[in-house]
Amino acid sequence: MKDxxxxxxxxxxxxxxxxxxxxxxxALSLKELxxxxxxxxxxxxxxxxxxxxxxxxxxNKLATTFDVPLSYFFTDPGAxxxxxxxxxxxxxxxxxxxxxxxxxxxxLTPKTLGGLQLMLVQMEPEASSGPEAYGHxxxxxxxxxxxxxxxxxxxxxxxLTAGDSFGFPSxxxxxxxxxxTQPAEIVWVNTQ
Numbered sequence: 656m657k658d659x660x661x662x663x664x665x666x667x668x669x670x671x672x673x674x675x676x677x678x679x680x681x682a683l684s685l686k687e688l689x690x691x692x693x694x695x696x697x698x699x700x701x702x703x704x705x706x707x708x709x710x711x712x713x714x715n716k717l718a719t720t721f722d723v724p725l726s727y728f729f730t731d732p733g734a735x736x737x738x739x740x741x742x743x744x745x746x747x748x749x750x751x752x753x754x755x756x757x758x759x760x761x762x763l764t765p766k767t768l769g770g771l772q773l774m775l776v777q778m779e780p781e782a783s784s785g786p787e788a789y790g791h792x793x794x795x796x797x798x799x800x801x802x803x804x805x806x807x808x809x810x811x812x813x814x815l816t817a818g819d820s821f822g823f824p825s826x827x828x829x830x831x832x833x834x835x836t837q838p839a840e841i842v843w844v845n846t847q
Contacts, residue, residue, distance in 0.1 A: 670728050671705040677721055692720040712789040719791060724847050757782035770847040778839045783832035793847040796822035802839025806831045
């Protein structure tokens with residue numbers, strides 16, 4: 656059964672393994688990490704075992720708790736980067752579902768940039784970052800390539816379509832969702 660679960664969700668299994676390795680490298684039990692990240696022990700256990708996909712908000716809590724960039728959880732350690740400068744289209748960062756609601760992200764910048772992340776975010780219709788707004792250190796900016804995005808920042812709602820762009824301090828509570836019947840694709844930048 657375990658092999659079937661992991662075979663069906665390779666991205667989540669990789670994420671779970673990375674979370675477990677990070678937790679153990681900090682000598683934390685699931686209970687201790689639960690308290691530090693304000694996440695349930697059960698949710699953390701399911702993520703580590705590859706049984707669930709964490710939301711963007713959950714990944715941000717974990718990244719903040721461990722003081723690592725969000726990209727830590729979804730970059731492919733085997734991806735080839737030409738001396739930390741170029742990421743080739745066929746060797747880009749690992750694509751990973753970060754939400755059970757149909758969001759996929761692909762890191763487009765080399766891992767060596769640390770606090771700067773350029774991502775391609777693909778969202779299925781009705782996919783969202785979650786029901787609640789969240790904040791984190793850094794800046795967010797983006798450009799809508801296709802589809803329609805409902806972006807909420809600090810309680811203000813914006814409807815963006817292809818060709819629109821945005822930017823805001825990430826500490827402002829924010830959430831986003833794909834609206835309409837077509838998928839949305841956004842080039843998204845985060846700094847930390």
